[in-house]
Amino acid sequence: MRARVDLLFRWLGSVGIAFVVLLAIYAALGWIAPRSGFRLVLEIAAIVTGLWLAIRLLRLVARQAVWRLRHRLLITYLFIAVVPIVLIAGLAALGGYMLVYQLAAYLVTTELERRIDGLPAAASGLAQDRYPGIATLPAPAGGFPERGVLKRAGNFYLFSRATSIKGDVIVTVPLTREYLADLAPGLGLVGINSAIAETKTARSGTRALPPPANRFDTEVAWFATVQAFDWETPGKTSDMVLAVVTRVSAVLSTVFNRKTDLAQEVLVGILIAGFVVFVLIEVISWVIGITMTRNITGAVHHLYEGTHRIMQGDFSHRIEVHGKDQLAELGVSFNRMTENLAQLLTVAKEKERLQSEIEIAREVQNQLYPRVAPQTKSLRLTAICRPARIVSGDYYDYELTRDAYVALAIGDVAGKGISAALLMATLQSSLRTQLNGITDGAPSAARLVSQLNQYLYANTTAEKYTTLCLGLYDETASCFIYSNGGHLPPALVRKGAVQRLEVNGTVVGAFPFAEYGESRIALELGDLLVFFTDGVTEPENEYGEMFGEERFLDLLVRNAHLGEQEIVRTVIESVREWTGSDELQDDMTLLLARRV
Numbered sequence: 001m002r003a004r005v006d007l008l009f010r011w012l013g014s015v016g017i018a019f020v021v022l023l024a025i026y027a028a029l030g031w032i033a034p035r036s037g038f039r040l041v042l043e044i045a046a047i048v049t050g051l052w053l054a055i056r057l058l059r060l061v062a063r064q065a066v067w068r069l070r071h072r073l074l075i076t077y078l079f080i081a082v083v084p085i086v087l088i089a090g091l092a093a094l095g096g097y098m099l100v101y102q103l104a105a106y107l108v109t110t111e112l113e114r115r116i117d118g119l120p121a122a123a124s125g126l127a128q129d130r131y132p133g134i135a136t137l138p139a140p141a142g143g144f145p146e147r148g149v150l151k152r153a154g155n156f157y158l159f160s161r162a163t164s165i166k167g168d169v170i171v172t173v174p175l176t177r178e179y180l181a182d183l184a185p186g187l188g189l190v191g192i193n194s195a196i197a198e199t200k201t202a203r204s205g206t207r208a209l210p211p212p213a214n215r216f217d218t219e220v221a222w223f224a225t226v227q228a229f230d231w232e233t234p235g236k237t238s239d240m241v242l243a244v245v246t247r248v249s250a251v252l253s254t255v256f257n258r259k260t261d262l263a264q265e266v267l268v269g270i271l272i273a274g275f276v277v278f279v280l281i282e283v284i285s286w287v288i289g290i291t292m293t294r295n296i297t298g299a300v301h302h303l304y305e306g307t308h309r310i311m312q313g314d315f316s317h318r319i320e321v322h323g324k325d326q327l328a329e330l331g332v333s334f335n336r337m338t339e340n341l342a343q344l345l346t347v348a349k350e351k352e353r354l355q356s357e358i359e360i361a362r363e364v365q366n367q368l369y370p371r372v373a374p375q376t377k378s379l380r381l382t383a384i385c386r387p388a389r390i391v392s393g394d395y396y397d398y399e400l401t402r403d404a405y406v407a408l409a410i411g412d413v414a415g416k417g418i419s420a421a422l423l424m425a426t427l428q429s430s431l432r433t434q435l436n437g438i439t440d441g442a443p444s445a446a447r448l449v450s451q452l453n454q455y456l457y458a459n460t461t462a463e464k465y466t467t468l469c470l471g472l473y474d475e476t477a478s479c480f481i482y483s484n485g486g487h488l489p490p491a492l493v494r495k496g497a498v499q500r501l502e503v504n505g506t507v508v509g510a511f512p513f514a515e516y517g518e519s520r521i522a523l524e525l526g527d528l529l530v531f532f533t534d535g536v537t538e539p540e541n542e543y544g545e546m547f548g549e550e551r552f553l554d555l556l557v558r559n560a561h562l563g564e565q566e567i568v569r570t571v572i573e574s575v576r577e578w579t580g581s582d583e584l585q586d587d588m589t590l591l592l593a594r595r596v
Contacts, residue, residue, distance in 0.1 A: 393420025
């Protein structure tokens with residue numbers, strides 16, 4: 001109930017609520033103080049708000065009426081086709097009635113003229129039966145007219161000048177009601193200066209109004225003015241109003257006398273045939289218009305229903321397509337779009353699933369990297385890996401072996417993404433297994449790399465390989481023993497100078513019988529050993545220039561006095577400033593070892 005009341009208030013709006021309140025107060029004052037002046041003010045205010053509310057409701061109804069395409073088309077057809085046809089039909093009907101009016105008046109006035117022309121003959125004794133009450137008057141002196149209508153003592157007469165044995169006379173015939181009715185037999189009622197209403201009351205006379213031919217055969221009344229000459233005042237004229245009451249069928253029967261004129265009968269037949277053809281063409285046009293409208297609105301309705309089904313998640317819905325027009329092509333396009341949306345939804349779900357799996361792989365890979373650097377007496381370790389994608393193909397590791405050796409490793413797996421990350425996990429697992437398998441004797445970096453090469457070659461495809469630099473730091477002798485399998489030579493920063501370590505062999509996992517050498521270098525107090533991947537030196541700026549190893553090594557020399565974390569932060573910021581983007585172009589890995 002509350003929801004309905006809220007809906008009613010929203011529908012009425014503030015103006016509607018004001019109208020209802022004013023109307024209620026106005027009605028209450030009608031009982032309490034009906035003669036109060038304030039009631040008039042309320043009435044005016046209620047009328048104003050009521051008009052405003054009516055306009056608002058009309059706009060709302062119009063907006064609701066034209067919401068559907070079918071209603072819009074019907075209203076369009078109404079203004080384009082129906083309204084012009086109605087106007088044309090109305091103008092035709094008005095013109096027809098005006099023609100009937102004029103014809104009725106013309107028939108009476110024409111017969112009146114003929115009667116005036118026959119007065120001289122009637123004065124000589126010919127056809128006096130057509131002129132009841134005929135009389136002669138002596139012709140007045142002066143320039144009195146030869147013929148016409150005469151007004152004498154308030155009555156009207158037909159007159160004409162004639163010559164007799166007594167000289168010139170005026171022949172007159174009184175225009176009585178019976179005489180006027182006899183002017184056009186079967187036409188209807190005729191009266192003089194008594195207006196149309198008085199003429200209608202004369203139906204009890206000798207002539208009656210013809211019966212209607214059908215229910216649409218209505219009465220028509222019109223008048224004509226005839227100039228009348230005043231007998232008492234020669235030269236003075238006034239208008240005689242000749243009123244005619246008749247029917248359309250009576251006028252047409254008088255004009256188109258089919259019994260006596262074959263041509264008129266043919267003309268009436270042509271008019272009837274033309275009307276029938278017009279009606280048939282109009283009906284056919286309506287049928288064609290309604291059919292085309294139903295096709296258009298049906299196609300739009302199917303599209304509307306289809307969009308709602310898709311919004312509800314039903315991508316299997318297809319709309320019916322009929323014909324080969326543009327609307328049919330639109331339906332075909334909609335069905336194709338729906339099919340593509342279904343495929344895109346499947347792809348999106350698959351992408352979401354893969355994204356979830358990649359996130360899991362990223363978390364797993366993060367767990368594979370060493371969390372805490374091993375605590376040693378003379379070596380401080382720091383490492384960082386920034387993947388260009390969610391997972392990285394770069395590898396770094398450090399492991400304390402037999403309490404006297406610290407194993408340091410860095411690598412760059414060929415490729416990117418999941419496959420590179422999987423190979424990196426395989427490399428780490430194999431290396432740690434081999435390090436844990438050393439039980440006696442001094443470990444050999446070359447032997448470890450060679451074993452890794454054979455393992456990767458045997459357990460991966462031919463295009464999967466990695467660069468690897470593996471070193472063993474002997475804390476007792478402060479000596480670093482390493483084997484570099486195709487990786488970028490690490491940099492040794494000592495007393496403001498940079499020394500590059502050697503490369504002892506080719507990449508790991510590509511060739512089964514590859515041989516790897518081994519090199520040694522003594523680390524002095526304060527030496528900084530830096531391992532890095534090409535993600536540090538190969539990023540390009542907007543001009544296509546790489547950051548480069550020289551710029552990187554110079555950066556190391558200038559900042560070697562800083563802490564390892566500060567050095568790492570400085571290198572990363574310098575690379576990002578060089579590229580001008582926070583997005584990495586390749587995996588970036590740094591491993592720093594400082595002799596303390």
